[in-house]
Amino acid sequence: MPKVLISDKMDPLAAQIFRNRGVEVDEITGKTKEELIAIIGEYDGLAIRSATKVTKEVLEAATNLKVVGRAGIGVDNVDIPAASAKGVVVMNTPFGNSITTAEHAIALMFALARDLPEADRSTQAGKWEKNRFMGVEVTGKTLGLIGAGNIGSIVADRALGLKMKVVAYDPFLTPERAVDMGVEKVTLDELLSRADFITLHTPLTDSTRNILSAENIAKTKKGVRIINCARGGLVDEEALKAALDSGHVAGAALDVFVTEPAKESPLFGTPGFISTPHLGASTNEAQVNVAIQVAEQMADFLISGGVTNALNMPSLSAEEAPKLKPYMALAERLGALVGQLEGDAIKSVAIEVEGAAAELNQKPITGAVLKGLMGVYSDTVNMVNAPFLARERGLDVREVRHDREGDYHTLIRVSVTTANGEKSVAGTLFANSEPRLVEIFGVKVEADLAGTMLYVVNEDAPGFIGRLGSKLGEAGVNIGTFHLGRRSAGGEAVLLLSLDTPAGEPVMWDICRLPGVKTVKSLRF
Numbered sequence: 001m002p003k004v005l006i007s008d009k010m011d012p013l014a015a016q017i018f019r020n021r022g023v024e025v026d027e028i029t030g031k032t033k034e035e036l037i038a039i040i041g042e043y044d045g046l047a048i049r050s051a052t053k054v055t056k057e058v059l060e061a062a063t064n065l066k067v068v069g070r071a072g073i074g075v076d077n078v079d080i081p082a083a084s085a086k087g088v089v090v091m092n093t094p095f096g097n098s099i100t101t102a103e104h105a106i107a108l109m110f111a112l113a114r115d116l117p118e119a120d121r122s123t124q125a126g127k128w129e130k131n132r133f134m135g136v137e138v139t140g141k142t143l144g145l146i147g148a149g150n151i152g153s154i155v156a157d158r159a160l161g162l163k164m165k166v167v168a169y170d171p172f173l174t175p176e177r178a179v180d181m182g183v184e185k186v187t188l189d190e191l192l193s194r195a196d197f198i199t200l201h202t203p204l205t206d207s208t209r210n211i212l213s214a215e216n217i218a219k220t221k222k223g224v225r226i227i228n229c230a231r232g233g234l235v236d237e238e239a240l241k242a243a244l245d246s247g248h249v250a251g252a253a254l255d256v257f258v259t260e261p262a263k264e265s266p267l268f269g270t271p272g273f274i275s276t277p278h279l280g281a282s283t284n285e286a287q288v289n290v291a292i293q294v295a296e297q298m299a300d301f302l303i304s305g306g307v308t309n310a311l312n313m314p315s316l317s318a319e320e321a322p323k324l325k326p327y328m329a330l331a332e333r334l335g336a337l338v339g340q341l342e343g344d345a346i347k348s349v350a351i352e353v354e355g356a357a358a359e360l361n362q363k364p365i366t367g368a369v370l371k372g373l374m375g376v377y378s379d380t381v382n383m384v385n386a387p388f389l390a391r392e393r394g395l396d397v398r399e400v401r402h403d404r405e406g407d408y409h410t411l412i413r414v415s416v417t418t419a420n421g422e423k424s425v426a427g428t429l430f431a432n433s434e435p436r437l438v439e440i441f442g443v444k445v446e447a448d449l450a451g452t453m454l455y456v457v458n459e460d461a462p463g464f465i466g467r468l469g470s471k472l473g474e475a476g477v478n479i480g481t482f483h484l485g486r487r488s489a490g491g492e493a494v495l496l497l498s499l500d501t502p503a504g505e506p507v508m509w510d511i512c513r514l515p516g517v518k519t520v521k522s523l524r525f
């Protein structure tokens with residue numbers, strides 16, 4: 001039974017779903033890094049929010065870990081490259097808390113417009129300072145949206161409902177989508193100069209870090225109000241403090257900070273500054289949504305191999321998984337075949353699908369080819385780390401989907417380029433389920449790729465097969481199946497033999513020395 005650790009506070013529904021799905025679950029929150037490292041080896045899955053830091057060190061200790069599930073959106077607390085290298089799937093729940101977070105941004109916008117926290121403090125202190133608090137209306141004002149993805153677009157929708165004008169800066173926002181959203185797509189500079197309120201909704205990346213830097217804050221309209229419910233680090237906190245102190249920025253509301261928990265900050269106590277402790281996703285509704293989603297996704301993966309919302313692996317629905325299974329077996333064997341035959345010489349790989357295979361989700365097929373190919377170098381390769389390892393090796397990977405119908409009802413072709421040119425192998429499924437090699441380096445054969453095999457290329461000549469059989473027989477190696485293909489009578493022939501036991505070094509050398517032999521290679525599937 002797979003075992004999952006829930007290491008951050010999560011709605012109890014998550015644990016209940018895991019148990020109902022046959023997954024053992026422990027809920028242990030508030031552990032230090034060292035404490036987590038001490039126990040993580042026991043678990044197949046780790047369910048987290050933003051508090052648990054899934055670092056390289058934690059992953060190194062996670063000897064059984066297969067999946068990290070983030071009940072929420074941001075995964076900046078997970079070292080994804082390290083997880084990918086270890087073959088651990090990282091998934092999140094990209095939509096479960098978007099409405100809640102958008103509502104928090106709107107709530108903070110109103111709080112800024114009317115200085116609500118300060119008015120509340122003053123009133124409860126018995127001051128009744130009616131003349132001190134003069135707010136601004138949001139109606140007719142311009143909201144500048146930095147990042148127009150899931151949350152940004154909900155914020156835009158709500159702001160339009162409040163009769164605001166919305167301008168958006170997002171390099172990935174298409175003009176058509178901007179029209180659908182009812183926003184005006186602008187450059188960052190234009191947004192900075194026009195917005196009365198600016199709200200940030202991007203991930204923290206190299207291109208967004210300090211997107212509101214001192215220089216960019218200086219380009220904003222005097223009296224602008226800034227809201228950040230996305231990630232700490234998007235706004236330069238010191239520059240913001242200076243701009244609030246000078247009065248250039250009239251107000252700023254941060255839900256997220258560079259360092260969290262933010263127990264102290266130069267911004268604390270600054271007039272016009274409002275803060276919440278990373279509460280963007282904290283509503284009952286959002287927490288129920290993300291808890292249910294993360295537990296269902298992780299249970300699907302651990303139980304049936306279904307992949308949803310993974311950040312380092314292509315999606316594979318529970319319905320697709322059984323259909324793709326024989327194709328992935330075929331793809332992996334073709335990858336393993338070219339990997340074993342061409343190895344380090346491979347510079348690029350193309351994966352082509354045609355017939356019934358072209359109707360399927362191609363990403364898992366590509367992943368399986370790479371798993372087979374990269375598995376030649378390491379025993380720990382899986383679908384998650386294979387593409388990562390291939391990239392690390394500088395392998396160029398190309399996917400091609402053909403509409404044409406070929407000789408087979410379904411076909412996967414794997415072509416590799418080496419310094420000697422391009423070579424390819426191809427396979428099909430017999431009875432829609434049994435993987436068969438049908439072509440190897442231009443020669444037609446029909447072979448099952450399984451167990452221990454011997455690959456021999458020789459000049460086609462009478463008596464060769466007998467001599468080869470004798471050599472193996474003399475060494476006590478039994479032949480299970482025998483497959484022959486040749487370019488032309490008397491031309492180059494390819495033999496693929498399945499062996500009951502591997503042929504040892506001495507017999508391999510004997511075979512190499514047989515007249516007409518060009519290549520001999522032992523293969524393992």
Ligand SMILES: NC(=O)c1ccc[n+]([C@@H]2O[C@H](COP(=O)([O-])OP(=O)(O)OC[C@H]3O[C@@H](n4cnc5c(N)ncnc54)[C@H](O)[C@@H]3O)[C@@H](O)[C@H]2O)c1
Pocket residue numbers: 073074075094097098101146147148149150151152169170171172173201202203204205207208229230231255256278279280281282
């Ligand atoms: N405060 C919270 O509790 C809370 C809750 C949920 C999400 N978040 C955070 O909110 C952020 C947005 O979440 P989302 O679900 O909308 O993500 P999303 O991926 O749907 O949208 C992000 C948008 O940012 C855009 N973007 C990327 N680089 C950009 C750049 N350089 N300039 C401008 N735009 C850029 C992308 O094109 C995308 O449209 C994430 O960082 C997430 O972690 C915070």
Ligand SMILES: O=C(O)[C@H](O)COP(=O)(O)O
Pocket residue numbers: 049050051071072073074075097278279280281282
């Ligand atoms: O990215 C997210 O989903 C938010 O930052 C929420 O984080 P939390 O689950 O720790 O509240």
